[in-house]
Amino acid sequence: MSGMLVIAEQRRGELRPQTFELMAAAQVLRRDGEEVSVVIIAPAPDAFVAAVGIAGVDEIVTIKVAAAEFDPDTFEAALGALISARKPDVVLVPHSVDSFGYAAALAATLGLGFATDVFDVRYVDGELVATRGGYGQKVAVEVDFPGRSTVLLAVRGNAFKAAEQGSAGTPRVTAFEAPATASRSKARDFIELPAGDDVDMTGAEFILTIGRGIGEEAKVAQFRELADAIGATLGCSRPIADAGWLPKSRQVGQSGKTASACKLYIAMGVSGAIQHLAGMKHVSTVIAVNSDPGASIFSVAKYGIVGDIFEVAEELRKCF
Numbered sequence: 001m002s003g004m005l006v007i008a009e010q011r012r013g014e015l016r017p018q019t020f021e022l023m024a025a026a027q028v029l030r031r032d033g034e035e036v037s038v039v040i041i042a043p044a045p046d047a048f049v050a051a052v053g054i055a056g057v058d059e060i061v062t063i064k065v066a067a068a069e070f071d072p073d074t075f076e077a078a079l080g081a082l083i084s085a086r087k088p089d090v091v092l093v094p095h096s097v098d099s100f101g102y103a104a105a106l107a108a109t110l111g112l113g114f115a116t117d118v119f120d121v122r123y124v125d126g127e128l129v130a131t132r133g134g135y136g137q138k139v140a141v142e143v144d145f146p147g148r149s150t151v152l153l154a155v156r157g158n159a160f161k162a163a164e165q166g167s168a169g170t171p172r173v174t175a176f177e178a179p180a181t182a183s184r185s186k187a188r189d190f191i192e193l194p195a196g197d198d199v200d201m202t203g204a205e206f207i208l209t210i211g212r213g214i215g216e217e218a219k220v221a222q223f224r225e226l227a228d229a230i231g232a233t234l235g236c237s238r239p240i241a242d243a244g245w246l247p248k249s250r251q252v253g254q255s256g257k258t259a260s261a262c263k264l265y266i267a268m269g270v271s272g273a274i275q276h277l278a279g280m281k282h283v284s285t286v287i288a289v290n291s292d293p294g295a296s297i298f299s300v301a302k303y304g305i306v307g308d309i310f311e312v313a314e315e316l317r318k319c320f
């Protein structure tokens with residue numbers, strides 16, 4: 001049986017946002033006559049059926065397991081049995097902490113084609129090609145999978161705009177029985193790490209982000225004041241967070257937060273490394289200010305200003 005399997009990810013009874021991004025990726029890859037099946041592995045998988053039963057989904061596969069929390073051995077065994085039975089063309093999983101626990105082992109055990117941190121997928125002359133970062137995200141690497149009938153891809157978060165959740169579909173629901181599994185680990189408790197700040201970058205509609213171009217920590221205060229004056233949420237790139245100049249909760253990027261609700265994004269002194277661009281890829285309007293005309297941030301900006309960020313910030317401040 002061909003087709004695609006999208007592996008839903010849930011935590012503590014809530015679907016993770018990347019589940020809907022994987023559905024969007026599946027639609028990009030979908031070929032004529034190919035079915036998309038969403039797989040839910042949980043103690044009570046039926047609770048998620050309505051949420052994932054959106055337009056573009058042909059089937060929902062429910063797999064009931066005993067583990068109350070995520071367990072890598074349980075996921076590996078359940079998916080291994082399902083893939084062996086279905087023999088899909090493509091299996092999509094999130095590039096996440098959870099998938100790190102089972103995806104590579106599953107690919108090795110079943111002899112699947114495998115790539116992680118994938119941010120683009122397509123068919124070239126009938127063959128699947130996945131694009132991922134390489135050499136510290138300095139280059140984009142195209143990967144193909146000769147001789148592999150099934151390919152497992154771990155898809156980077158925010159690489160695809162999430163599928164619309166309000167569009168109801170009419171998928172059939174199929175139950176699949178998971179094999180008995182002896183887990184090698186036991187969940188003791190779930191501890192939510194403190195955010196370290198009260199800001200919600202994922203829900204902010206207007207963000208002013210600063211990068212290493214500000215030069216020193218003492219300059220942060222004036223941009224915080226500017227953000228407050230113009231009604232923006234102050235964000236930062238990774239170097240600022242790593243230096244401790246702003247809390248990690250304000251970092252936008254692959255290893256930080258995703259500006260998923262942002263409509264207007266002002267980047268000041270941000271070079272535009274690929275990791276940062278991953279966090280604001282789907283923002284509709286990006287305004288970039290940088291003294292380097294060759295900065296990568298200009299490649300995604302709708303409006304760009306080549307100039308001194310402090311001079312631009314001062315002029316902007318005068319308007320409010």
